[in-house]
Amino acid sequence: MEQTCEVKLLLLISLLCCSLNQAKVKLSPSRSQFFKGTFVSFSCEDDHSSAGTMLSRNTSRDTRKECEEWGQPAASSCVIDFVVSSDSGVYWCESTEGGASNYVNITVTDDPVILQSPVLPVDEGEDVTLICKTKTPPFNLSADFYKDGTFVRTTPTGHMTIQLVSKSDEGAYKCYIRGRGESPPAWISITGQEVKVVLFEPSLTLLVIICIVVSSPYVVSTLLLVAICRQRHKEKASPVSLTAPPPGEDEEGLESEDVVA
Incomplete structure (x- = not known):
């Protein structure tokens, strides 16, 4: 049972390490x-x-x-x-x-205009801000934003925030500033929210607790099996005699014979 617990602990740790490696x-x-x-x-x-x-x-x-x-x-x-x-x-x-x-x-x-956008994929539910920036000042100019070639909206400062993004917000974005020019298209990727696993260095006490939790089904089944075996052993070791006289019967018989004598 101890070897089984150690193997499971090693497997768990290796899976955590591989997922973060x-x-x-x-x-x-x-x-x-x-x-x-x-x-x-x-x-x-x-x-x-x-x-x-x-x-x-x-x-x-x-x-x-x-x-x-x-x-x-x-x-x-x-x-x-x-x-x-x-x-x-x-x-x-x-x-x-x-x-x-x-x-x-x-x-x-x-070119005189670029679109500052996330280079890494964005998780669903986050807010994304796109900035239409010029190479020379003034920088906060009114800009038109487009997604997949379709006009989205105009902002007075060149900043557009997409709140709580979803998969439908994924696509190629670009912006245009009148009198300056148009930015190259920028692709924004949207991914599902990731479950982050934190790698930690477990202490000896924590390893013991994990071992107990992992091996608890085997411990319970072993205890039940031992209890059943003991019960069967007791039943075999103490059979009940059907011909034995009730307690005190022999003593009463002896006393009656003494009186007659």
Whole structure:
């Protein structure tokens, strides 16, 4: 029973570790569109892997090249100080074990207008703010927003907030500022709410409690089996005699004979 409990604990811990052992790529500033000449930093998050990760990309200029060939390594990040149009493309992290992370797609443009939108998928139920930004001031200008080519609404400051997003809000968005121009389209992905599992380091007491909980059905069944065996043993060890005289009958008989004598 102890071995079974240990096996189940190891299986539970391994499942938790495997579910959290996937690398994630993030970038700063976190948006999908950049003006030419601005700064962007990529990083790989893979705290539970001892094998290490590397950042790769697929652009019009190169494919699956490491950071040293197109950026500047800085600690755990890869920095591009001056982005250009050829830096537009897909970026992701790969572990030396062969696992791949999520993918982020960025667009670098020399146009006067961009749409600042989430580069990572957004969970259902969250609020999303889109910002139509110009390359030169003034920045808070009135802007028209479109989704999949259909006009949505006009905002006086160039900010549009979508409250409690759902799957129906997924699509390609763009904005237009009169006298300045139109932004490239930006795709917004909506995902279901994820159940987040927090990895912790269990103490000895917690492991004992988990072991007891896991093995409790086996303990109960074992106790019931022992109780049944003991009951059957008692029934076999003490049979009831049908011919035995009632208590005190022999003594009364002896006393009556003494009186007669």
